[in-house]
Amino acid sequence: MTRTNALILGMLAWLLPAASGQSIQYNASKKIWLLNSQTSSYAIGVKADGSLRHLYWGAPLWRMDDIASPVDRRELSSFDPPEMLENDEYPGWGGTRYYEPSVKIVRENGNRDLVLRYASHQIRGNELDIELKDIRDDIRVTLHYRVYPEYGILRRSSTVRNATARPIVVESAQSAVWHMPPGEGYRLSYLNGRWAAETQLVREPIHPGDKVLESRKGHTSHNFNPWFAIDTGDADEEHGRVWFGALAWSGNWRFTVEQTPYRQVRVTGGYNTFDFAYPLKPGESLDTPAFYGGFSERGFGAASRALHNLERAEILPGGLTSRLRPVLYNSWEATTFNVNEAGQRELADKAAKLGVELFVMDDGWFGARNDDHAGLGDWFVNPKKFPQGLKSLIDHVNGLGMDFGLWVEPEMVNANSDLYRAHPDWVMNFPDRPRSELRNQMVLNLARSDVKEYIFGVLDKLATENNIRYFKWDMNRPFSEPGWPEVAPADQRKLWVEYDRNLYEILDRLRAKHPKLEIESCSGGGGRVDLEILKRVEEVWASDNTEAFDRLRIQEGFSQAYTAKIMSAWVTDVPNQNGRSTSLAYRFLVAMQGALGIGSNLNRFSAADTELATRMIATYKRIRATVQGGDLYRLSSPRTEDLTANQYVAADGRQSVLFAFRHSQQYNTAPPTILLRGLDERAIYKVELVTGRLAETQTEFSGAYLMRAGLNLTLRGDYDAAAVILERM
Numbered sequence: 001m002t003r004t005n006a007l008i009l010g011m012l013a014w015l016l017p018a019a020s021g022q023s024i025q026y027n028a029s030k031k032i033w034l035l036n037s038q039t040s041s042y043a044i045g046v047k048a049d050g051s052l053r054h055l056y057w058g059a060p061l062w063r064m065d066d067i068a069s070p071v072d073r074r075e076l077s078s079f080d081p082p083e084m085l086e087n088d089e090y091p092g093w094g095g096t097r098y099y100e101p102s103v104k105i106v107r108e109n110g111n112r113d114l115v116l117r118y119a120s121h122q123i124r125g126n127e128l129d130i131e132l133k134d135i136r137d138d139i140r141v142t143l144h145y146r147v148y149p150e151y152g153i154l155r156r157s158s159t160v161r162n163a164t165a166r167p168i169v170v171e172s173a174q175s176a177v178w179h180m181p182p183g184e185g186y187r188l189s190y191l192n193g194r195w196a197a198e199t200q201l202v203r204e205p206i207h208p209g210d211k212v213l214e215s216r217k218g219h220t221s222h223n224f225n226p227w228f229a230i231d232t233g234d235a236d237e238e239h240g241r242v243w244f245g246a247l248a249w250s251g252n253w254r255f256t257v258e259q260t261p262y263r264q265v266r267v268t269g270g271y272n273t274f275d276f277a278y279p280l281k282p283g284e285s286l287d288t289p290a291f292y293g294g295f296s297e298r299g300f301g302a303a304s305r306a307l308h309n310l311e312r313a314e315i316l317p318g319g320l321t322s323r324l325r326p327v328l329y330n331s332w333e334a335t336t337f338n339v340n341e342a343g344q345r346e347l348a349d350k351a352a353k354l355g356v357e358l359f360v361m362d363d364g365w366f367g368a369r370n371d372d373h374a375g376l377g378d379w380f381v382n383p384k385k386f387p388q389g390l391k392s393l394i395d396h397v398n399g400l401g402m403d404f405g406l407w408v409e410p411e412m413v414n415a416n417s418d419l420y421r422a423h424p425d426w427v428m429n430f431p432d433r434p435r436s437e438l439r440n441q442m443v444l445n446l447a448r449s450d451v452k453e454y455i456f457g458v459l460d461k462l463a464t465e466n467n468i469r470y471f472k473w474d475m476n477r478p479f480s481e482p483g484w485p486e487v488a489p490a491d492q493r494k495l496w497v498e499y500d501r502n503l504y505e506i507l508d509r510l511r512a513k514h515p516k517l518e519i520e521s522c523s524g525g526g527g528r529v530d531l532e533i534l535k536r537v538e539e540v541w542a543s544d545n546t547e548a549f550d551r552l553r554i555q556e557g558f559s560q561a562y563t564a565k566i567m568s569a570w571v572t573d574v575p576n577q578n579g580r581s582t583s584l585a586y587r588f589l590v591a592m593q594g595a596l597g598i599g600s601n602l603n604r605f606s607a608a609d610t611e612l613a614t615r616m617i618a619t620y621k622r623i624r625a626t627v628q629g630g631d632l633y634r635l636s637s638p639r640t641e642d643l644t645a646n647q648y649v650a651a652d653g654r655q656s657v658l659f660a661f662r663h664s665q666q667y668n669t670a671p672p673t674i675l676l677r678g679l680d681e682r683a684i685y686k687v688e689l690v691t692g693r694l695a696e697t698q699t700e701f702s703g704a705y706l707m708r709a710g711l712n713l714t715l716r717g718d719y720d721a722a723a724v725i726l727e728r729m
Ligand code: DGJ
Pocket: 332, 362, 363, 407, 474, 476, 522, 523, 524, 525, 541, 543, 544
């Protein structure tokens, strides 16, 4: 077949189902479903005995007839039963299944066997529900599928329903199992880290056995982020097959990556099974979090872009109609807890002159909050620091043409607070056991409805009485002693689920009541970043580490899963973490790759700093639609190269921006030529340097030249940086 024919067939493969509006096809005689998007297909079938089998996930297929109905596998030995050789789409724990189950229950009488069979299904547009039922009892599981044809992504989740007359307890409820095509030699990518070192990208071969990525901490966590990618071991940013997924849950979650002895590789993910027990009375049900999955034939870059596009269009509040992120100033690194009206006014005056659009006052404005030992829980303004209340400062900030934002940490309480003195029982705790404090604070039990109402009330009052455009919602410690003594012992572990449901409810109600309010999710940096919180917030704080060189790797990992639009990135003072000092221009260019913020102490800015910052902010406003809404191409990685290079291409292709950072030049070596991506090879681009120098002398180049011959930046010494804007002529 010629390359052209192959291309046409490939195009047809995804155009046909999408164009006919049939992203989901069903063949009734074969009992097979084919779910199609522009870049992937997914097939499931029912076996003769009624069990549901995964059949295919990968590059697009268009011919239903190609897919065979699932058949029985022969027992290999009494130790390798047929169930182990087949890819069960959503296995209950029962019968001869010894791998990670999708759902595990226990009945009142101790019976734990659950074997699920197809019962019915329903297709509505891009959505498919398949209902399964236990072979004996009326315990039902509905599998939900939603295809996003234009983004190449499938959303999956499940609902476990107790339709029997007796109570059951759900011990494991997973959102989905994602199966790779049978084989070996796969490689897993995931995001690992800790406080101030989040989203470090790890790539390692998948070996036989299980690998667990999880949070047991009550929040999404800094240690692992609920994202994975699996490739055939040879993919790079531009090439190769990549299967990827991201779970939408901000509480305890778990991915189990399994390679079995039968050439099966799969990822099971959903609620963490650790300490999990969710009782269901007759008629009750449990919904699992959404698990989004996609496939790319064009490497890790296309996989990330698919997620970025989905987030901007389908996940973030307001979708594509939401505004571009404003340039933000945050007081934290400048003043820490020492906030007061005069000091904040002074910073606001300076920030406004630089071109800042949103002024955020961080920690220290409330209760007896002079350090981290007191005040959390007392969300009334400190009268010594703000004798005229917040209004006077907010009016001043608004008068300067900026919106006002406020830091809050609603889920927490200090022992030294009026709230804790009044309601010590509101903290999650095991009676008569110590209550562990971290950063001198405890976690309120948000699973309780009185706590939920209190938190909603406090925030609603603040937003009603003041012109607050933005809350920075922080959460500075994980759970401990997650007891809920007020409910029956059997119900206490529901806390792991109800806490987050109430968190989401508060955010939803606040947003509904204050439609202009925007929210940032922060958890001591990037501890609460996931696709479910993203439905309710405009920005996230990726890390408390604002040191620009460290930030390159944090941002590289972050960008695997999340769009630059939500990534709050600040320019701060030096020396910073690691005692490192980089130039102000370098720090700006690092932060300009996300939603730009300034966290410096502006009182220390020299005239030259002020001039540079003003110019950089103006430049950022010119390019932010490209950075926040465009396609990201990671051209060179800080993990493996002496040069980090990222390029953003505007959605309409008219502008592109290249950022490049040299780490440490040795032997007087020139940096490598940078080959750009995503341009129109026939178009001519005008090249403009934001900072840095080009070896080339002309300023106009064809897309073909830029992508094939490339640009040569003269980056010298340590921590040199440059940025180039390309405007299509
Ligand atoms: C942790 C956050 O990540 C910081 O940005 C800052 O808001 C502090 N908390 C305030 O206590």
